[in-house]
Amino acid sequence: MCCETKLWLVVLLFLSTTYMQHCVLGEPQVPCLFILGDSLSDSGNNNNLATDAKVNYLPYGIDFPAGPTGRFTNGRTSADIITQLLGFDNFIPPHANTSGSNILLGVNYASGAAGIRKETGTHLGKDISLGLQVQNHKGIVSQIGKKLGNKAQQHLNKCLYYVNIGSNDYLNNYFLPEHYPSNSKLSPDRYAEILVQEYSTHLKALHESGARKFALIGLNLLGCVPHEIVIHGKSGSICVDDENKAALIFNDKLKALVDRFNNEFPDSKFIFINSAVISDQSKSNDWSLADIVVCCRVGSNGQCIPKEEPCLDRNLHAFFDEFHPSEFINQLTARGAYNAPIPSYAYPMDISNLVKL
Structure with missing residues (x-):
């Protein structure tokens, strides 16, 4: 099949008209937010790592109040916007910069180029895989225990765990055969099965540490x-079909894991956010990646060239660099995850309902 790169833009534009006026007032809807993931959520954890996957330089952060912090976009990430929608006054600090931070409100462990598998993204240098992020969280849980004593578990039970990872296990592993052997050894179905199995092990570890509310973000259409x-x-309007199919296989297995864990752990709630949803209306929409090129001039690694001036009309660009969405798209996807207006976008509920439990 041929996938037009109008992708989820119609869905997202619809979300924008519905939610751009949404705001959250009052106390945060959860006492704390823990973020695990990759460059889509990284807020600075890679800045001091020996890796090419770091972006603490302009034009990244050109629209972010603090400038280039290590976020892989022009402004806020989807995780940042979810943080605001939940009512937090400040963004959740990166684990690498928690000194002096109020860790009781949460920590961001996400790392650019990281994946579910340990080796994913390591051709670029060091990263913090999902397993290492979970280990870092155990250290934070220990600190929270010292602060709250026997109330620590009750506190953690009410927190939201936002997990958005897996893209690099394909783009920086499975579909990069010059660096990794996974593609030659495993079928897409078997690879997705192994990924989700390892993913589930890390979720169980988080559950053992007190996590009870999980928002698991599915993969976007990677071939787009x-x-x-x-x-x-x-061509600019045609996606890579094999990569899209692989992402959808992973998403199906992740959704099945949500069903299984909701049965296996009745004291917890797991939801799945379907990032790969494509509206049937997209066929008649005028937006496509052929019309919306990336916003900055990129180098051979697909990242923005340092200090190069980006495009001026950043709200009209789906992607800031060759991998990462612009803040405008992050706003739309975050709002859709928080309060999904489209059937099957969130399963079995969206984040706004999850946090009420």
Whole structure:
């Protein structure tokens, strides 16, 4: 099949008209938020790592109040916007910079290039895999225990755990055969099965540490990422079909895991956010990646060239660089995850309902 790169833009534009006026007032809806993931959520954990996957320089952060903090976009990430929608006054600090921070409100462990598998993204240098992020969280839980004593578990039980990871296990592992052997050894179905099995092990570890509310974010259509279109020699309106199919296989297995864990752990709630939803209306929509090129001039790694001036009309660009969405798209996806207006976008509920439990 041929996937047009109008992708989820119609869905997202619909979300924008519905939720752009939404705001949250009062106390945060949960006492704390813990964020695990990759560059889509990283807020500075990679800044001091020996890796090419770090962006603590302009034009990244050009629209962020604090400038280039290590966020892989022009402004806020989806995790940042979820944080605001939940009513937090400040963004959740990166684990690398928790000194002096109020860890009782949460920590961001996400790391650019990281994946579920340990080796994912390591051709770029060091990263913090999901397993290492969970280990870092155990250290934070220990500190929270010292602060709250026997009330620590009750506190953690009410927190939201936002997990958005897996893209790099494909883009920086499975579909990068010059660096990793996984593609030659495993079918897409078997690879997704192994990923979700390992993912489930880490979720169980979080549950053992007190986590009870989980928002698991599915993969976007990876074959519609501009870098993948470019390296496969596709036209601007055609996605890479094999990569999209692989992402959907992973999403199906992750959704099945949500069902299984909701039965297996009746004291907890797991939800799945379907990032790969495509509206049928997209076929008649005028927006496509052929019309919306990336916003900054990129180097061979697909990231913005340091100190190069980005585009001026950043709200009209789906992607800031060749991998990462612009803040405008992050706003729309975050709002859709928080309060989903489209059936099957969130399963079995959206974040706004999850946090009420």
